[in-house]
Amino acid sequence: MKRLAIFASGSGSNAEQICLYFLHRDDVEVSLIFTNNPQAGVIKRACKLQIPVVFFDKKTFYETGKIQQILQNEGIDLVVLAGFMMLVPPFLVDAFPKRMINIHPALLPKYGGKGMYGHHVHEAVVKAGEKESGISIHYVNHHYDEGDIIFQASCDIDPSDTPDDVANKIHKLEHENYPRVIDQILSGQP
Structure with missing residues (x-):
């Protein structure tokens, strides 16, 4: 097991x-x-x-x-x-090594690093006028959000989207994909 x-x-x-x-x-x-x-x-x-x-x-x-x-x-x-x-x-x-993973609420390498988490990320994405955002699942290394990327998924950002709207889209991507990607890692697929 x-x-x-x-x-x-x-x-x-x-x-x-x-x-x-x-x-x-x-x-x-x-x-x-x-x-x-x-x-x-x-x-x-x-x-x-x-x-x-x-x-x-x-x-x-x-x-x-x-x-x-x-x-x-x-x-x-x-x-x-x-x-x-x-x-x-x-x-x-x-x-x-290669047995510790993280999920980040943006398409790395954009909007990563110290202080870039949760709502801070979504506010930055909206402020920058990005047309898309998403999630990145990556291996953990010695620095915030710099480990090798395992998986990314994106979503469109509408010009009228608020940071809360972006957060809702990102949560949906996280909940749909993180468990599945973990399952793939455990079975040796990624």
């Missing part, structure tokens, strides 16, 4: 979609959800789905090997970032 760990800092809608996608599979399991935010919506979603949640703080994440040890002890095959706001420390990235 392939085992996933999801890291999330926010509402957890992508994490929930991933969990639901694999819920009735006997070959893949979402084993743990990690969060650095004790107020994160992902906690309620994980509890509803009976998936254990691991809480950690900044010091634990960056200055100890505790998270890496938990991941390795649980036999995690793939680490999935789904709305996780912290830069993963190099030692943790290096422990999971």
